[in-house]
Amino acid sequence: MELVPHRRQFVISRSRVDLGEDWTCLELPDGFVLSHQQDLRVTRRPDGGLVLGTALPGASTADVTGLAGRFATVSWPWVGTDASALLSVYHASGPDGPLVSSSPALLGRLLPAPGAPGPDRRMWWGGMNWFPGPGSPLPQVRKLLPGQRLRLPDLTVEDSRGPMASLGPDEQARSVLADELTATVRAASEGAATTCVALTAGLDSRTVLAAVLAAGMRVETVTQVVRNPADVRVAADISRYLGVRHHVVEPSPHQEDRVRAWREHTLHAYDDADNRLLLPRDQYRFFHRGTVLLRGNAFEFGRRFLAPRFRGLDPDDLTGTALWRRFEGSAPPHAPSVAALDEWVATRRHRRDGLDLVDGFYDDHRLGGWLASLEHGLELLPGVSVVPANSARAKAALLAPTHEERTAGTVQRDVVHDLAPELERFPVNPPPTGVRRHVRTVRVRAGRATRALRQLAGGRGPGTAPR
Secondary structure (H helix, E strand, O other): OOOOOOOOOEEEEOOOOOOOOOEEEEEOHHHOEEEEEOOOOEEEOOOOOEEEEEEEEOOOOOOHHHEEEEEEEEEOOEEEEOOOOOOOOEEEEEOOEEEEEOOHHHHHHHOOOOOOOOOOOOOOOOOOOEOOOOOOOOOOOEEOOOOEEEEOOOOEEEEOOOOOOOOOOOOOHHHHHHHHHHHHHHHHHOOOOEEEEEOOOOHHHHHHHHHHHHOOOOOEEEEEOOOOHHHHHHHHHHHHHHOOOEEEEOOOOOOHHHHHHHHHHHOOOEOOHHHHHHOOOOOOOOOOOOEEEEOOHHHHHOOOOOHHHHOOOOHHHOOHHHHHHHHHOOOOOOHHHHHHHHHHHHHHOOOOOOOOHHHHHHHHHHHHHHHHHHHHHHOOOOOEEEOOOOOHHHHHHHHOOOHHHHHOOHHHHHHHHHHOHHHHHOOOOOOOHHHHHHHHHHHHHHHHHHHHHHHHOOOOOOOOOOO
């Protein structure tokens, strides 16, 4: 399958950007031009504004705040983001005026002497394997955080949301999340030749699958072989039980030309399984034009996944260096990344979205940085990736429970129970086979010991009155 650099990307500038026959343009007010690759969906709203990318209606409202997916908005003179800035908005001052794009690599081509061709630091999966906003891989280029918007032509950045939407007094998080996910996955499948659920043994993909089943959709499931054998085993069991086609995508031989295309497209702005394994070893070979892939990544926002990283940090004395060390340990600080983190800390102190340090970092960096970068990389491919949980309403439902309930994924488990209780018969993230065997052995031995003690006590069990 051919990888096409800059697929579905856009540039807003004073003049047309022409990168080939598959690029087109649209005039904007004040002498600006929107140039974009033809696979980027451009939708005009009733108010005259534009939506760039995949924007899907939820169950509650049809306005922009109720949309899920991955998109940017143009409501002149403002350019805004989706609920988590999964479609990134980068901006810079170019020779002929402002430049705005979804791609730092494109801005690197349009700016004079942009500097290094990507992050001059080694990234690794367990660390900060993305470039933190509001910085970018290029020193001249800035990036919007989730909930910010950019004004043209002066490139002013301001917050575009107040406190994160909360649920009404009569609303339950489980029903709101269930309704939003069901509406979103149904909208995502409209017009698709094939709809696939990226299915593993985890809770997130199980929640997406439950919404798909509740929507009555015809789907296939896909599991890419990476690390955990349970992902393939459990996903296969679920698919067999449901009677749906299950694709197990084994790695093919490494293809270096795919890595070069990825670098050209992303400017090496992240480092993860996609660029290390999945793209160069052709593990998206199922992802053809007309295929919609439903992914569950955004749910970890609700589960306070990064809370352990922030234990003992004082928000009032927080520095970029302290954050760097929580992710990179004793690795020498990377000055541009630390500077971006320092700027983020200063910005976070004045934001009005009501998120604490853990949730704010996850929203701004793990979703708006890491996941946005991964989704950008997938646009090399002809299929369309959709993250159904990326809407303001879905995120409000994920924030509603207590911290303890959120950590346990209670609202997601409730959604699975309400929408597709038959999925509860399959284990979520079971331990490896060797660990299961060890646990089973321990339990058997404990049972034998308990029975022996009862026999020594004359057959009395716990709670039995003495004779």
